[in-house]
Amino acid sequence: MTLNLHDTATRQTAPLGPVQPGAVSLYVCGPTTQGAPHLGHLRTFLAFDVLVRWLERSGYEVTHVRNVTDIDDKILVKSAEAGAPWWAWSLRFEREFQDTLDRIGNRRPTYEPRATGHVTEMIALMERLIERGHAYPDGAGSVYFDVASHEGYGSLTRQSLEDMQDAGEEAEPGKRDRRDFALWKAAKPTEPETASWDTPFGRGRPGWHLECSAMSRKYLGETFDIHAGGLDLRFPHHENEQAQSHAAGYGFARRWMHSGVLTVDGLKMGKSLDNFVTAARALADHPTPAVRLALVSGHYRATVEYNATAMREAETVWERLRATAVRAAERVGADPLAATEAPLAEVELPADFVAAMDDDLAVPEALAVLHREQAALNTLLGARDEAGTHAIAASLGRLRAMLDVLGLDPLGAQWRGEGGTATAEHAALDALISAQLAAREAARAEKDWARADALRDALTAAGIRIEDGRAGARWTLENRD
Numbered sequence: 001m002t003l004n005l006h007d008t009a010t011r012q013t014a015p016l017g018p019v020q021p022g023a024v025s026l027y028v029c030g031p032t033t034q035g036a037p038h039l040g041h042l043r044t045f046l047a048f049d050v051l052v053r054w055l056e057r058s059g060y061e062v063t064h065v066r067n068v069t070d071i072d073d074k075i076l077v078k079s080a081e082a083g084a085p086w087w088a089w090s091l092r093f094e095r096e097f098q099d100t101l102d103r104i105g106n107r108r109p110t111y112e113p114r115a116t117g118h119v120t121e122m123i124a125l126m127e128r129l130i131e132r133g134h135a136y137p138d139g140a141g142s143v144y145f146d147v148a149s150h151e152g153y154g155s156l157t158r159q160s161l162e163d164m165q166d167a168g169e170e171a172e173p174g175k176r177d178r179r180d181f182a183l184w185k186a187a188k189p190t191e192p193e194t195a196s197w198d199t200p201f202g203r204g205r206p207g208w209h210l211e212c213s214a215m216s217r218k219y220l221g222e223t224f225d226i227h228a229g230g231l232d233l234r235f236p237h238h239e240n241e242q243a244q245s246h247a248a249g250y251g252f253a254r255r256w257m258h259s260g261v262l263t264v265d266g267l268k269m270g271k272s273l274d275n276f277v278t279a280a281r282a283l284a285d286h287p288t289p290a291v292r293l294a295l296v297s298g299h300y301r302a303t304v305e306y307n308a309t310a311m312r313e314a315e316t317v318w319e320r321l322r323a324t325a326v327r328a329a330e331r332v333g334a335d336p337l338a339a340t341e342a343p344l345a346e347v348e349l350p351a352d353f354v355a356a357m358d359d360d361l362a363v364p365e366a367l368a369v370l371h372r373e374q375a376a377l378n379t380l381l382g383a384r385d386e387a388g389t390h391a392i393a394a395s396l397g398r399l400r401a402m403l404d405v406l407g408l409d410p411l412g413a414q415w416r417g418e419g420g421t422a423t424a425e426h427a428a429l430d431a432l433i434s435a436q437l438a439a440r441e442a443a444r445a446e447k448d449w450a451r452a453d454a455l456r457d458a459l460t461a462a463g464i465r466i467e468d469g470r471a472g473a474r475w476t477l478e479n480r481d
């Protein structure tokens with residue numbers, strides 16, 4: 001079977017033919033470390049995490065680069081407002097992004113280069129563009145790309161230069177054409193001295209577009225397989241990245257993949273509109289794998305509207321999947337805590353699951369196959385037929401292998417402890433605590449506050465933390481974080 005992926009440049013879905021057989025090079029535009037990660041960021045990074053997982057499952061060796069934009073206007077403004085050095089601000093949120101992505105089960109990229117670590121490469125690229133007649137310094141520390149000099153400008157987003165007369169870019173005194181964009185930005189007297197670097201063109205700092213062209217070339221070479229990011233980045237960011245790299249004579253990305261944006265009331269979730277739900281908030285309100293499930297369930301190219309009901313539904317779906325897997329593991333007598341990931345990679349995936357994933361990562365169809373497997377497994381579990389153990393083990397293997405492709409194997413190392421653990425001890429503890437919680441509920445219903453508090457205090461004293469939520473009380477062990 002062949003993996004077909006949609007290319008947003010050609011608008012065609014076509015087989016992936018990598019530059020190097022058996023290896024895929026992928027560049028994903030990473031976070032601007034101006035603030036805490038929100039669900040919109042997670043949506044995009046998870047979409048491409050599923051891509052990486054599927055490429056690896058399909059036998060490719062993946063080199064995945066995701067940059068960190070650790071200097072930019074917004075970082076300078078926000079850090080100054082907070083009275084912090086820009087680099088401290090940036091490093092703080094870089095760590096928060098990494099921690100959150102680890103927590104939600106994103107495989108770490110092969111390389112995570114920071115913009116400020118690649119000034120040398122950016123200067124070299126600017127020199128090359130100037131030499132080839134595609135860029136010019138303004139004499140005051142800024143360098144601009146000359147859009148009219150590059151025939152292909154606009155080809156990624158199918159726009160002609162005429163259409164772009166008033167597109168986005170500001171008129172600046174040193175610009176030849178309003179549509180020209182900055183490769184390098186002159187230092188401003190109001191900005192901290194540490195926020196600029198000396199170059200042959202004057203003192204300044206990286207433009208956002210330039211850093212991605214410089215870093216993709218350094219880590220993936222002149223030509224690489226896939227360039228990815230959220231749909232919001234197609235223009236101007238990706239158009240400009242492509243113009244810089246093509247004008248420099250590099251093959252650059254052979255294919256573009258864009259994830260649909262996460263919206264709130266139809267508008268992109270983001271810092272600019274202040275309509276975001278932070279990852280920290282969502283992960284405090286819902287089990288982490290449920291948040292992951294909610295964000296990966298739709299097709300990666302679909303626009304996803306955030307809503308609290310969908311998050312709660314994902315919680316239910318996750319709980320059921322986990323319960324099925326735990327029951328099945330207990331029936332086959334496997335010790336789920338000893339289960340390793342290795343054998344899952346060898347489980348043969350159902351053909352219709354593979355077909356769905358090979359069809360431009362059709363996760364909704366793949367999930368339908370997965371839920372059919374879950375239903376079949378539940379039927380086997382209900383049959384109470386000892387002879388069925390072999391069938392149960394085989395079905396559990398397939399279910400886990402499919403879930404693993406989505407980063408959601410309930411018995412895998414990442415989620416073993418989430419929302420309960422897959423051990424008999426845990427089940428026993430859960431039954432006892434649930435009885436206590438039910439008694440507390442009953443006491444509250446009778447307005448017997450003293451008894452309700454006493455029950456809670458007894459649980460707290462035993463190291464059990466109770467969180468009251470809309471779906472009832474949830475318990476966790478104090479020392480488990």
Ligand SMILES: Nc1ncnc2c1ncn2[C@@H]1O[C@H](COP(=O)(O)OP(=O)(O)OP(=O)(O)O)[C@@H](O)[C@H]1O
Pocket residue numbers: 029030031032033039040041043044228229230231232233259260261262263268269270271272
């Ligand atoms: N609402 C969203 N839905 C999907 N992807 C998003 C969303 N917001 C940001 N992204 C993606 O996250 C990645 C990191 O983007 P970046 O940090 O530059 O975001 P941003 O545009 O600065 O965020 P914000 O919109 O909050 O200012 C990009 O690939 C971007 O497309």
Ligand SMILES: [Zn+2]
Pocket residue numbers: 028029030212237241
């Ligand atoms: Zn980029």
